[in-house]
Amino acid sequence: MKKKTMTLASMTIAAGMLLGACSEETSSSKGELEFAINNWAENVAVSNMWKVVLEEKGYEVKLTELEKAGVWTSVAEGDVDIAPEAWLPFTDEPFYKEYKDSIITGDSWYEGTGLGIAVPTYMSEVTTLEDLSNVSSELDGKIFGIEAGTSLMDISGTMLEEYNLDYELVQSSEPAMITELKKAMDDESPVAVTLWNPHWAFAEYDIKYLEDPKGVYGEPDNIHYLAREGFDKDYPEVFDAFEAWELNDDQLGTLMKYIEDSSPEEGAKKWVEENQDLITSWME
Template sequence: MKRGILLLVIAALSILAACGGAGDSADDEKSKGTVTFGLNNWAENIAVSNMWKVILEEKGYDIELKSMEKAPVWAGISQGDLDVAAEVWLPATDKPLYEEYKDDLKLHKTWYEGTGLGLVVPSYMDINNIEELNQKQDELGLEQIVGIDPGASLMEMSRTALDEYGLNYDLVDSSGPAMMSELKKAYEKEEPIIVTLWNPHWAFAEYDLKYLEDPKKVYGEADDIYYMTRTDFGDDHPEIVEWMNNWKMDDDSLGSLMATIKEADDAESGAKQWVEENQKLVSEWTE
């Protein structure tokens, strides 16, 4: 009798295990495929890429984020090694890259309007114009401008600015986070510092900063931000293209996303928190 009961228990457990396996298989089949985003180390790029990771994974996609400098992102999209890049600044900042790769990628709609970039200083510094940098160099006690990733378009523009204005400063290659670390240290001590910076960026909410006027327009006029994909991505994933074409952000929404991520343990958890708190806006894009 006991042997018979034992056999029944074993059989029941086997059936449950089989059902569990079948369930796992069904879950696997629910995946809508893997989508790979290319991103560089700019605060808003990290923010929106992680935001879309959260949104799309909730919709059944597997999302991979690959971080690299800007030029390899463009090359990866054009070669089909990457699927999506959330940030293209046009008509000025990314024009050289766009001209090089435009025939081998798909540029989609604008999601943010009216960017800015250039040389930035704390507002407590007594300087307002790039042309004053040499004149006030001894007073400032500075010999360098703290830059970001060497391959960034902003750095290329800054190298041009050094030449156009004949600046007696070294432009130091760095990264977005390293540049922000230097800015934070100087700002807390009210020391002079010059950095390459852009908006949208959470730094303008955190610190009282100002752009140095650029009378020669080396940094160009304001850009808008688009997103791009590999050429046939829309055929493979039309609903993602539809959702991302509905995507619009402004200083308030993007600023709150970046601020939430800045305060979180990591970018993805911050993005998840922001998505949960902004379901109405996200639903406008995806429904």
């Protein structure tokens, strides 16, 4: 009987030690953060960069891929903590008008975006969107786009109407669109795609935007981040870091290129290792 009692006591002590260890492990985590991201080059790049940075600081970070509309909805409903990319004041204006009272619109982290239709520079006879009417047969009447429901695709649909262009705006994805661009350029054949900057494609390929004399694509935007209501109170350290976050073309371009050349995780880790002073300036 005595032996059995001691065994139970030992088990109780061991269980207590285990629970204590688990509690210590749990308390060492600063919390779990969930990001809502789009499968766009710059979005994937900065999301993975923040994942590396925040996990080094003791947070757990989950990246959840959603369509653009789903990103805004999930932030507004409090289902996720952060969405790293909102183009304002023009491109994402419809989403902003709908959800502005239910989200935190953070400071901009990149200034001076662009978007439009891009073609290879060897298409020298095509310089404006109006010129597309002259090369419809060469392009098989197609402009290769990205996901349906994105602001870029909606604006591009309006562009076809404004310029009276008889083209099919092919809905696909960023990777599929880039595949079409690369395939055509390898053959030095004509191609037109929807594009935006910042994007690594402008460094990788000899391409140009077509001029937009009617201003359908609007003025340059800035890229902001979004956060759910209450995030600034729940995670003040992260909120302050995001408010301080800024990237220029060279910094963001290098990050995107590292990821394109390896993987989101490895590319982000490499970039973070090389930019500790910049990251420290955000986290102070």
